[in-house]
Amino acid sequence: MGRKGVRRMGTRRVRLVELAHARSGDKGDTANVGLIALRPELYPLLVKQVTAARVARHFRGIIKGPVERYELPNLHALNFLLHGALGGGGTLSLKTDAQGKVFSTALLRMEIDVPRSLRVG
Amino acid sequence: MIRTTRIASGQGFWGDWLEAPVRQVEGGPIDYLMMDYLAEVTMSVMQKQRSRDPTLGYAKDFVPLMERLLPALVERGVRVTANAGGVNPRACAEAVIETARRLGLAGRIRVGIVTGDDMLDRLDELLDRGNELRNLDTGEPLAAVRESVSSANAYLGAWPVVEALERGAQVVITGRVTDTGLTLGPMIHEFGWRADAWDHLAAGTVAGHIIECGAQCTGGNCLVGWERLPNMADPGYPIIDARDDGTFDVTKHPGTGGRVTVASVTEQLVYEMGDPRSYITPDCVADFTTITLKQAGRDRVAASGVRGGPATDSLKVSLSYHYGFKAIGTLVYSWPDALAKARKADGILRERLARLGLEFEQTLTEFVGVDATHGPLAGPPHPDIPEVQLRVGVRAPERAPVERFSREIAPLILNGPPSVTGFAGGRPKVEEIVAYWPALIPKSEIHPRVDILEA
Numbered sequence: 001m002g003r004k005g006v007r008r009m010g011t012r013r014v015r016l017v018e019l020a021h022a023r024s025g026d027k028g029d030t031a032n033v034g035l036i037a038l039r040p041e042l043y044p045l046l047v048k049q050v051t052a053a054r055v056a057r058h059f060r061g062i063i064k065g066p067v068e069r070y071e072l073p074n075l076h077a078l079n080f081l082l083h084g085a086l087g088g089g090g091t092l093s094l095k096t097d098a099q100g101k102v103f104s105t106a107l108l109r110m111e112i113d114v115p116r117s118l119r120v121g
Numbered sequence: 122m123i124r125t126t127r128i129a130s131g132q133g134f135w136g137d138w139l140e141a142p143v144r145q146v147e148g149g150p151i152d153y154l155m156m157d158y159l160a161e162v163t164m165s166v167m168q169k170q171r172s173r174d175p176t177l178g179y180a181k182d183f184v185p186l187m188e189r190l191l192p193a194l195v196e197r198g199v200r201v202t203a204n205a206g207g208v209n210p211r212a213c214a215e216a217v218i219e220t221a222r223r224l225g226l227a228g229r230i231r232v233g234i235v236t237g238d239d240m241l242d243r244l245d246e247l248l249d250r251g252n253e254l255r256n257l258d259t260g261e262p263l264a265a266v267r268e269s270v271s272s273a274n275a276y277l278g279a280w281p282v283v284e285a286l287e288r289g290a291q292v293v294i295t296g297r298v299t300d301t302g303l304t305l306g307p308m309i310h311e312f313g314w315r316a317d318a319w320d321h322l323a324a325g326t327v328a329g330h331i332i333e334c335g336a337q338c339t340g341g342n343c344l345v346g347w348e349r350l351p352n353m354a355d356p357g358y359p360i361i362d363a364r365d366d367g368t369f370d371v372t373k374h375p376g377t378g379g380r381v382t383v384a385s386v387t388e389q390l391v392y393e394m395g396d397p398r399s400y401i402t403p404d405c406v407a408d409f410t411t412i413t414l415k416q417a418g419r420d421r422v423a424a425s426g427v428r429g430g431p432a433t434d435s436l437k438v439s440l441s442y443h444y445g446f447k448a449i450g451t452l453v454y455s456w457p458d459a460l461a462k463a464r465k466a467d468g469i470l471r472e473r474l475a476r477l478g479l480e481f482e483q484t485l486t487e488f489v490g491v492d493a494t495h496g497p498l499a500g501p502p503h504p505d506i507p508e509v510q511l512r513v514g515v516r517a518p519e520r521a522p523v524e525r526f527s528r529e530i531a532p533l534i535l536n537g538p539p540s541v542t543g544f545a546g547g548r549p550k551v552e553e554i555v556a557y558w559p560a561l562i563p564k565s566e567i568h569p570r571v572d573i574l575e576a
Contacts, residue, residue, distance in 0.1 A: 021344040021384060025393035028258045028559065034391020036384070038345070062496045072397050072410050074426075075387050079394050087485065090557045091162055094447060094485040094514030096493040104344070106495045 011113040018120040019112070020046060022104035029089035031063075031100030033107050036077040042120075043076040049112040055080055058110050080107070124365040126311040128304050128328070130358050132156035132203075133335025135163055135180050141335060141358045142186060146193050148374035151360060152311075154194075155303040156203040157333050158183070164272040164297065165441035165555045167207035168241065178209030179294075184216045187292065191221055194291065195229055202282055202303040206294040208241075208272065210234045214294045214574050221576035230576040233290025235281040237569040238297040240273040240438065240562075247566060254438060254560040263560065269442040271555060275562055276437045278403030279325070280316070281569040282306030288573050297439065299402055301329030304361065312365035323407035323429020324367035326400065330407075331371055331389050331424075332359040338371060338389035339420075340379030345388075352378030357420070368425040370417060381420040403436055403564075405429040435561040444556035445482070446523040449514040450530035451489075453543030456507050462538040463488055463511040469537055470513060473529055479522040481515040488512070510543065516554065523551050 016022075016035070019042045024033040035050060037043040052069040059067070065083025072079060086100050087093040097103070114120065129151040131142030135158040145154055158180040171178030183205035194201065206213045214232045221230045240247060244267075248254065254263035263270070274297035283306050285293040293306070305325035308314065314321045331338050336356045343350070357377025362370040371386050373379065390409060394400070397409035407429045417423035454462040467486045474484070487493040489510035491502045502509075515526045527549040534541055 021388065023342070023344070023388040023392050027393060027395065028557065030258075032391070032394055034388065034394060036387050036391065038384075058498070062498070070394075070397050072391070074410055074412055075390060075414065077387060077391055079391055079397055081395065087483070088516075091554050092444060092447075092516065092556055094449060094483060094516055096487055096489065096512065102494045106498050109495065109498050 010116055012116050013111045014114050014120055015108065016050070016110045016112065017105070017108035019114070020108065022108055024100050024102065024104035026086055026089060026100040029084055029086050031082045031085040031103045033080045033082065033103050034077055035080065035107060036075065040076050043073070045112060045114060046078055047071065050078060050110065052080070054110070055107065058107065059085070124312060126153065126307060126363050127151045128153040128155055128307055128332070128361045128363060130155055130332035130335050130360070132158060133333065133337060134158070134160055135182070137335050139182070139186070143189060144374070144377070145358055145360070146190055146197070146199055148377065151199055153307040154199055154201045155307070155332070156201070156205065157300045157303060158203060158205045159207065159297060161439060161557045162441050162555050164208055164274050164439065167209070168272040171209050176212050179207040179213035180205040183213060184220060187217050188220045188224070191224055191226060191230065195226055200286065200290070200307070201292040202295070202306055203293070204295045204298045204303060206234065206296050208239055208274070208296065210236055210294050210296050211572070217292060217294065218574050218576045227576050230291050231289045232574045232576070233285025233288065233293040234572040234574065235277065235285055235293065235295035235298060235569060236572070237281070237567060238274045238277050240275060241270070244270065244273050247562070252562055252566065254440065254562065257559040257561065263440065263558065266442045266558065269444070271441050271443060273438060273440045275567045276403060276439065277567070277569050278302045279305040279309055280404070281571050283309045284571045285573070286310040288571065290573055300333035301326045301402055302404065304329030304332060305404060308363050317431070319405050319429040319431060320427060321367040322405040324369065324427040325363070326402050326405060326407045326429070327409065327412055327424065327427050328361045328363060328369050330400070331386055332361055334389060334392065335359070336379060337392065338386050339373050339381050340385055343385045343388055345382070345384040350378070350380055354378065367427060368423065370421050370423050372421045381422055383414045383416050383422055386414055386422045401433060403432060405432050434564055436564055436567055438560045438562050440558040440560060441555050442558055444554040445516060445518040446520045446551055447514060447516040447554055448523045448527045448549040448551045449512060450527065450549040451510055451512045451543065452530065452533060452541050453508055453510045454538065455540040455542065456505060459506050459509040460488060460491055460502055462540065463509045465538045466511055466533050466541070467513060470529060470533060474526060477525060479525055481517045481522060483516045485514045486512070520551060527551055
């Protein structure tokens with residue numbers, strides 16, 4: 001989606017789950033989410049639209065700290081660090097997902113714009 | 122001529138599938154079996170066991186496993202690297218030696234012991250010398266929790282494992298050696314890599330990272346095509362076919378379940394990753410942005426191109442300390458209005474806790490089936506949702522309020538909202554919280570030690 005929710009011409013919105021797969025884990029109170037393009041040609045879409053700021057907005061109210069993003073073009077993957085995500089982390093956390101194992105699929109709920117002509121999945 | 126070696130992963134954590142290491146040894150040719158047993162707070166559980174009984178403090182499962190495997194290991198010449206020694210590697214090794222003798226293998230097995238990671242008895246001396254052991258996440262010096270520390274271990278790397286192998290150990294039992302060091306050690310030993318061959322050490326480290334979580338790189342927990350993965354009742358655990366030029370393949374035994382694909386391996390590569398350009402171990406700093414993966418055949422992924430840089434001057438230290446107490450209580454509410462009933466029950470419970478004047482550091486409510494995994498991202502549930510589990514957790518520095526909380530769940534069954542069930546487990550268990558404290562220490566303060574025992 002473009003700014004203020006205006007969709008770009010010739011695009012449609014799809015959930016990341018149709019474009020990427022992911023795995024997440026923990027380091028203390030930080031969750032990491034590795035987001036991997038299902039096909040190499042989908043990677044630039046992820047780089048452009050799944051920014052640290054966008055991910056921080058996606059998880060607003062769920063995580064307490066900032067979001068960092070790292071690029072792994074060799075693996076067609078992005079790595080996100082979500083700080084303050086695990087209710088204290090490790091053994092302190094009272095959350096079902098104390099180790100951040102399903103932040104992966106929570107990120108895959110995000111929607112981005114893709115060209116109408118793009119084959120997904 | 123290229124030299125090769127095969128390293129199989131048999132255990133991704135203490136509690137992983139007991140059949141996996143046996144299948145790795147019996148399912149086809151391997152040279153090494155590596156097994157990772159230690160998670161961040163495992164050491165403190167082991168310290169507690171050792172303080173009650175000086176012959177304990179290691180992964181107890183390892184000894185019966187060796188009893189099952191030793192004859193085949195000896196017959197096939199397969200060597201084992203495992204951090205099963207916990208806080209008492211010597212006791213673990215002695216138990217394995219005793220088992221070997223009982224199996225009639227006296228004179229045929231050497232067990233290597235890697236120690237020197239345990240800093241607990243030296244902690245005050247180390248602090249007095251100016252090592253503040255500041256928390257890597259918060260920056261706080263260890264002095265703040267010194268009195269509550271229950272374990273303190275430096276992460277050792279691959280080199281003591283190499284020494285044990287060079288001295289003829291068939292089974293190497295370590296304390297807190299890094300997960301990756303258990304795979305890199307055999308490669309260094311086989312290929313004679315030098316301590317400054319950073320690219321090679323980084324390649325071995327990446328290989329170690331890929332297989333350290335067992336089947337998590339061979340289809341386990343893999344999102345891509347999970348419903349079509351074959352024979353997951355008998356998943357193949359990963360095997361590294363390593364070459365002395367630093368390239369390697371990830372594969373598994375033929376005929377086993379699961380799948381080795383670029384997707385399954387990539388998911389494991391990004392697992393628990395920080396800055397991918399700087400994966401720091403005691404042995405080197407690996408750059409994960411240099412790895413090239415290629416599908417090289419059915420259930421075979423080739424990795425190449427790995428670059429690395431010099432190791433740092435410090436070792437990571439894993440400390441654990443007593444933090445407080447927690448308990449988590451659950452009840453299940455059924456249709457109709459399952460979520461409304463669960464919400465009502467939560468409100469009543471919280472009011473009762475407040476009236477009792479109980480103070481908690483945190484009280485967390487989740488509605489399993491509605492928001493426990495994805496929070497508000499999940500959106501509103503179906504109005505006719507068949508059931509919802511109310512899950513309430515509390516945490517406090519003292520045991521008493523948590524204990525009282527644990528008695529406030531069951532009464533709701535008779536004196537709260539209707540159609541409630543799922544309390545067969547009884548009163549919530551009050552658990553002691555042992556928290557994790559990551560820190561750094563100069564390498565010069567830590568002296569790894571290798572001993573060899575003979576059966």
